[in-house]
Amino acid sequence: MRYSDEHKEETRRKLLNAATRRFTALGYNGLGIDGLAKEAGVSNGAFYGNFSSKAEAFRTIMIAELDNLRRGIDRHRSEYGDDWLVAFNEFYFGDEKLDDPEKTCPLPAFAPEVARAQSETRDAFQSELLRIVDAVTEGLDDDLNEMTEKDVRAQAWTILALFTGGTLLARAVPSEKLSRQITDIMRVEVIKAAGKN
DSSP states (O other): OOOOHHHHHHHHHHHHHHHHHHHHHHOGGGSOHHHHHHHHTOOHHHHHHHOSSHHHHHHHHHHHHHHHHHHHHHHHHHHHGGGHHHHHHHHHTOHHHHHOGGGSOHHHHHHHHHTTSOHHHHHHHHHHHHHHHHHHHHHHHTTOTTSOHHHHHHHHHHHHHHHHHHHHHHHHOSOHHHHHHHHHHHHHHHHHHTTOO
């Protein structure tokens, strides 16, 4: 039986949505192909009709989610101007993103998984990460015209490390109070790292 292009596209969309939620919440090993297909409401054959392997599905989703993060930074820069980092900081460490594992940032969600992945996935992660660093660096350039490009880029790396590490720590502890303390501290430190204190 031949399926229409619309059906194929709908199947792929279901797979991508389900796999994005599950990989983000549970990590690469949290669910196998059977579970991913079931979560999407499709057959295993439909999975293999879209991806050659679970690793390819993970890589595809990782790239898309990191690109979404970069575009989110760009949107905040466009919408909030000089105050973009303050607004993004509040959004990033917001309760909804912290409390819902399926909505967490792809950096803390995927970085530990990528560290153990094949070189093709690691290379793709690095390429997307560098684009994110570029976006943050460009957002800091306007305020830091007396600093060198190297210094501004170092600040961008520091900010991303605070976002990533802060989220990992806040989500790892069982105490909600301690989790909130961590994110409150990270909010302050991100602004300090940007030289806005």
